[in-house]
Structures are given as structure tokens and as C-alpha cells.
Amino acid sequence: MTQRWIYKQPPAEDRIDSISSSLGFGPLAAKILVMRGIDSYQKAREFFKPKLSDIHDPFLMADMHKAVERIAEAIENGEKILVFGDYDVDGTTAVSLLYLYLSRISNKKYLDFYIPDRNLEGYGVSSEGIDYANNNGFSLIIALDCGIKSIDKIEYANGLGIDFIICDHHLPGDVLPPAKAVLDPKRNDCLYPYKDLSGCGVGYKLCQALNTLYKIPEQELQDLTDLLVISIAADIVPITGENRVFAKMGLNKLRKTKRHGLKILIPPEKLRNFSISNIVFEIAPKINAAGRISHGKAAVELMTAENTKQAYLIANKIVNLNDERKELDSNMTQQAIDQVIETQQENTYSTVVYQSGWNKGVIGIVASRLIELYYKPTLVFTDGNEGEVVASARSVADFDLHQALDSCADLFLKFGGHRAAAGLSMEKKHFSQFKKRFEETVKVSIKEHQKSPSIEIDAEISLQDLNHDFFQFHRWLAPFGPENMKPILVLKNVRVKGYIKKMGKQNSHLKFNIIQEQANKEIECLAFKMGDYASDFRNRNFDIAVTLEENYWKDSLTYYLNIKDVIFH
Missing domain, CATH: 2.40.50.460 (OB fold (Dihydrolipoamide Acetyltransferase, E2P))
Incomplete structure (x- = not known):
């Protein structure tokens, strides 16, 4: 409305007729296919019947050989390995996946995982996490879904004699962190053919590469795709190419998952037809709630639980946290709307709101709610560490939020993200200046068709x-x-x-x-x-x-x- x-x-009629006759579809179906670029029998085969043979060699990814060699060295020498990941769904599924795989090929007493506290440590590789590794004798940290811009943190770890392997999918900066290996298909020098893997997807490619050495049964490796498909759905990555192969395989695995925690989260009556949409609206919010309201560690504990009793205890906690998240979401959204009206931002080009005491874990959801109402590039700020504020940013369709924020990057302490969403921190004293500069940036760069939903x-x-x-x-x-x-x-x-x-x-x-x-x-x-x-x-x-x-x-x-x-x- x-x-x-x-x-x-619409495509040319002859292209529609060609795909219709070669595949046996009616004109409407053929038209939809051709508009999606599926205009040949071969493309249709790859689309409708994706196979494991369609996925790429993990060693095409830059630094993959280095990563495998360093992990193999650590396992052989009995070094302690810490699997480190972000507190969102992509990060916690990635940590769960790699932790479960490493548990099969190494001694679990030399293995642990670490999820940073959203409120105390913030996003990405943290000094606290490195200190935890140092104090507990870990000599190798594998970071998942984060780390691509953590140059100072990796240098700090190197100074303590701790090696890092980065598995990330976010855009790198001009300089890569000084880790033993940096796996990121978005590296300028990375020849890996598919660039849109999730963070968990990069972790899965590492497992595939390691399995050329350790050779656990292929079926067990594929069973891990139940975690991978959750990350693909929740992180809103394109479901094309390799991701489509992993998503189809992962959904089949998820419908008959052996993981105690996931079986509790999926209603039995929905198992037969469980879909990407079900993951987005039913599983992902619950997994996310742990990191938003309490601690993301609970999400990993749920996905790696070894028995039903343990899984039920954690699942009940996570469901309660999700109910608390919903209440916070509702209250904070109304407060944000009131602030937009009070500050007369209804007719501006952007929405920027701040309130002390808002929950860090929910501000991203509130930003999305404000876009539903006002449809403008939006940032929601709350307090960070002493003297700092942090924000979650969300964009409208087709507007490059990352580029707009980059024009204000001199004001930020930390900044990362992509076209559609980002996060940042800055000194509180810069808030007013940022709000004015961001509004001006959006005003001169936003196009007419980006000002209203389509x-x-x-x-x-x-x-x-x-x-x-x-x-x-x-x-x-x-x-x-x-x-x-x-x-x-x-x-x-x-x-x-x-x-x-x-x-x-x-x-x-x-x-x-x-x-x-x-x-x-x-x-x-x-x-x-x-x-x-x-x-x-x-x-x-x-x-x-x-x-x-x-x-x-x-x-x-x-x-x-x-x-x-x-x-x-």
C-alpha cells in the first residue's frame, strides 16, 4: 500500500521458448528462470540438482595451506587450541562447527572455545580473549567470523607468543592482520571463485582442507552442514553457487539432525518442511538471544551439547532470554520512535538516535524496526565503555551504508560491516558532529528511488x-x-x-x-x-x-x- x-x-520470447522446450517447463516457469540467469540446460542442472562436486577446492583460498600446516603442527605437538568467534549466529555456528570437527581429530583436553562478552568486550577479537588464551596456555587461536581488521590485537597476541589463524568473510582493510594465515575470500589476492561464503562457510572450507589429512568419514563432515545452513540463513548471504549447495544439503541434514540442542529448537511438526525462512524466524532469534542478552557461550554449548538433559537446560535458558529480548525490543523501539518525533527527524534523510542504558544486543533490531517505519539509513546508539558510544547501523535497499559511514570514519574508534549493515564505536563527544555529517552525507548521496520502499x-x-x-x-x-x-x-x-x-x-x-x-x-x-x-x-x-x-x-x-x-x- x-x-x-x-x-x-521480461526476457526475449525466444529465450523463454528455448528454456521452456529444453526443460519441459511452462512459459511462466521458464520466464522466471531466465530472469534469474538460468538460461541453459547446464545452468538449470547446477541450480536444481547441486552436487558436492560443484563446490570448490578449499586450497584455492589464499593461505589455506598455511592454516592446515599450522593446525596440524599444533595437533601433533599437543598444543592447546582456542576456537574464537563472534557472538552472533554466524559466529557461534562457526565456532560450534570447527570445535566439533577438531574434537574428532585432536585430543579434546587441548581444545576449548571462547565467545567475547558483547557488553564488556565488544565485537571481534578482544584483548580479554587473548589474555584468557595466554593465562591458560593456548598457543594457537582460530578466529571465526571476525579478525580481518584486528591488526593491533593480532600484534598483541604475537608479542605473547600466541599464533592466530583468521577465518573471516568481511571486507578487509588495506593491510591484513599479521596472522599465521588469513582465510577470507574477499581478500584482493584471494583466487577463491566464490566470494559470498558466511563466516561459518569459511570455517567449513577449513574443515574440508583439514580432512584431506585427517580423513574423518565424509558423511560426518557433511553432517556439519546443519550448522552451516543456519549461518547462511541468519547472516543473509546470497543463496547462490556454493551457498546453494550447502543450503540444500544443510536443510536435509537439519531435518534429521542428531544435535540435541537443535532438535529441541525445531518443533517436530515442522521438521518435514523446515526451510530457510523457519531458520530466520524461529531458530536464529533464539541462538542470537544468548549473545544479545547474556552471553553467546550458551549458544555454542547448546549446539555442541552431548546429551539431551544438558541441551534442555541450555535451551530453556535461551528461550527465556529470547522472551526477555522481545520485551526489550518492544520497549526500546517505542522509546526510539518517541525520540525521532521529539528531535523532528521524521523528515530528515537519515535516522540517528541515542539513549543511555539501551541494551547493546538489541540496538540492531531497533534500527531495523525504525527502517520499517521511516525507511531511511538508520543508526541506533547506546553507551559503550567509559566515554564511548556504540552503534548498530542498518540501510535501506540498494544504499551503500558502508561507503556513507566510511566518509565519517575519522570520528570512529572501531568500524566494520558491509553495504546493508555495520557496527561502530566512537567517543561520545563526537556524537553530535557525526549526526550532522552523516545526515549531510546521506542527503547528497541517496538517490530518489532509495527514499521509499519498492x-x-x-x-x-x-x-x-x-x-x-x-x-x-x-x-x-x-x-x-x-x-x-x-x-x-x-x-x-x-x-x-x-x-x-x-x-x-x-x-x-x-x-x-x-x-x-x-x-x-x-x-x-x-x-x-x-x-x-x-x-x-x-x-x-x-x-x-x-x-x-x-x-x-x-x-x-x-x-x-x-x-x-x-x-x-
Whole structure:
């Protein structure tokens, strides 16, 4: 109701006809494929039937030989190895994955993991973590999902006689940290063909490389992809290329996972059809809650739990933390909205808010909530260490947040991230100056189409197009995610048949069936957060932009339409 509808440029008819005839798909399915760049039989084979043979040799990654040699040396000599990772989902799954693999090839008494405290240590490699390693006799630290810009910290560790191996996927700076090995496909000198691995994905490539030496059964190595797919979903990396192979494999492993902690987090009735979306909305927030509210160590303990009793104790703690996170989220978001109004930022080009006492672990969520409401590049600040403030930043579609923040980098103590999201810290005295400079930067750089949300339409269809063959094709397109999102389809001049059911808290959601002229069928629709428009739906014809969704109930599969936007006639 507030979005611009942008129809994707349709491909030439001859390209659609070619893929339709070679694959046996109907014109609508062929059109969707060609618009995703799948315009040959070979590309379709790789897309629909990805195989392990499609993934790349881990030794193509710069420094991989060095990493394997140093870890093998540590195992052979009985050195203590510390697996260090970030406190978010990508970091904790990466630590869990590598810790579980190393537990299979080395003596566990020489192995431990470390997750920094978000509030006391902040993001990335920390001095406290290095001191912990030094005080406990660890001579090798393997850092996952962080470390690519931790030059001073790695130098500090080197001075203590502690070696580092970095496994990261964030953008490096001009100078790499002086570690024994730096694994990051985004290094300028790295020839690894696929650049969009998650942090956990880089960790998995390290395990693959190590396995050329230690050769645990291939099946056991593949079983670790249940953790990898969680990182892929939660870190919002493209589900293309290698990530698509890992995601499909990982979802299959997740549906029959042997990990006690994950089995508790996944409702049994959803196991059969568990998807990327389920991970994003059901598993990831709970795993994240540990690091946001308490300590990320609990997330690793859950994913590596050795028995059901231990897993239940940790899972209950994490679920309670997630409930606390929801309460904080709601209260802080309302306080942030009040501040936007009080500071008259409703008509600015950016949103920058700060309040002492806001929880560091929730400010990123609040930033996302503000974008839903105001749709502007947004930073939410709270207190950091003495005299400092920290922020989580979120962007709007297609606006390069990292580049905008980089123009203010002289004000920051720490800064990292990518186009869509970032984190930073700075001295509190610079806050007002930053707020003005960032507003000016966004003002001169943001383009008109980036100032309001839009929705990209794959195709206009009729209800007749929603047949068994298209439903089957839609299932084959999964897993969905960045660069392979669910097709957004438009149905025009439809109307409600029968009654409209209100659902959810405060009747905020609607459910009803729709029909269309000259289409001898109907289908169920859900309209989330559109409860106020019940009378409009009831009394008027309308056009809708939708995605196709599946619902399993008592072993029965049905389909419905999720309404993303509507235009009332």
C-alpha cells in the first residue's frame, strides 16, 4: 500500500521458448528462470540438482595451506587450541562447527572455545580473549567470523607468543592482520571463485582442507552442514553457487539432525518442511538471544551439547532470554520512535538516535524496526565503555551504508560491516558532529528511488496459472534467500469470496479466499498487518502482489498466497 511496484524487465520470447522446450517447463516457469540467469540446460542442472562436486577446492583460498600446516603442527605437538568467534549466529555456528570437527581429530583436553562478552568486550577479537588464551596456555587461536581488521590485537597476541589463524568473510582493510594465515575470500589476492561464503562457510572450507589429512568419514563432515545452513540463513548471504549447495544439503541434514540442542529448537511438526525462512524466524532469534542478552557461550554449548538433559537446560535458558529480548525490543523501539518525533527527524534523510542504558544486543533490531517505519539509513546508539558510544547501523535497499559511514570514519574508534549493515564505536563527544555529517552525507548521496520502499514483480499471472505444475516448479526453486528470493507475482482485479477472518493479537492479520473473473478457481490468502483494511478488502476489487507459500498440516500439503502489497480499486 506504500510500496512502488517495479516490474522486472521480461526476457526475449525466444529465450523463454528455448528454456521452456529444453526443460519441459511452462512459459511462466521458464520466464522466471531466465530472469534469474538460468538460461541453459547446464545452468538449470547446477541450480536444481547441486552436487558436492560443484563446490570448490578449499586450497584455492589464499593461505589455506598455511592454516592446515599450522593446525596440524599444533595437533601433533599437543598444543592447546582456542576456537574464537563472534557472538552472533554466524559466529557461534562457526565456532560450534570447527570445535566439533577438531574434537574428532585432536585430543579434546587441548581444545576449548571462547565467545567475547558483547557488553564488556565488544565485537571481534578482544584483548580479554587473548589474555584468557595466554593465562591458560593456548598457543594457537582460530578466529571465526571476525579478525580481518584486528591488526593491533593480532600484534598483541604475537608479542605473547600466541599464533592466530583468521577465518573471516568481511571486507578487509588495506593491510591484513599479521596472522599465521588469513582465510577470507574477499581478500584482493584471494583466487577463491566464490566470494559470498558466511563466516561459518569459511570455517567449513577449513574443515574440508583439514580432512584431506585427517580423513574423518565424509558423511560426518557433511553432517556439519546443519550448522552451516543456519549461518547462511541468519547472516543473509546470497543463496547462490556454493551457498546453494550447502543450503540444500544443510536443510536435509537439519531435518534429521542428531544435535540435541537443535532438535529441541525445531518443533517436530515442522521438521518435514523446515526451510530457510523457519531458520530466520524461529531458530536464529533464539541462538542470537544468548549473545544479545547474556552471553553467546550458551549458544555454542547448546549446539555442541552431548546429551539431551544438558541441551534442555541450555535451551530453556535461551528461550527465556529470547522472551526477555522481545520485551526489550518492544520497549526500546517505542522509546526510539518517541525520540525521532521529539528531535523532528521524521523528515530528515537519515535516522540517528541515542539513549543511555539501551541494551547493546538489541540496538540492531531497533534500527531495523525504525527502517520499517521511516525507511531511511538508520543508526541506533547506546553507551559503550567509559566515554564511548556504540552503534548498530542498518540501510535501506540498494544504499551503500558502508561507503556513507566510511566518509565519517575519522570520528570512529572501531568500524566494520558491509553495504546493508555495520557496527561502530566512537567517543561520545563526537556524537553530535557525526549526526550532522552523516545526515549531510546521506542527503547528497541517496538517490530518489532509495527514499521509499519498492517491490520487484516477477510476473503478472491469473489464478489459472496457479496449477499443480507451477506449485511443483516453485518447490524446486527453493531454498529461497538473497539473489534467489521467492517470485513475487501480481494478480489483478480479484475480489474476496465468502467471509474475512481476523487473526492475531488485536486482529492485525486477515485470512480470506479470492476469486477472479474468468478463472474457475479460488485460493486462500493471508494479509499480515492489514487488519485495518478489512472493509476495503470486503467491499472493493483489488490488485495484489503475493508470494506463494506452503502449509503442512497432518501430513497434508496446501498452498496459500501471502499478500505483500495491495492496490484497492
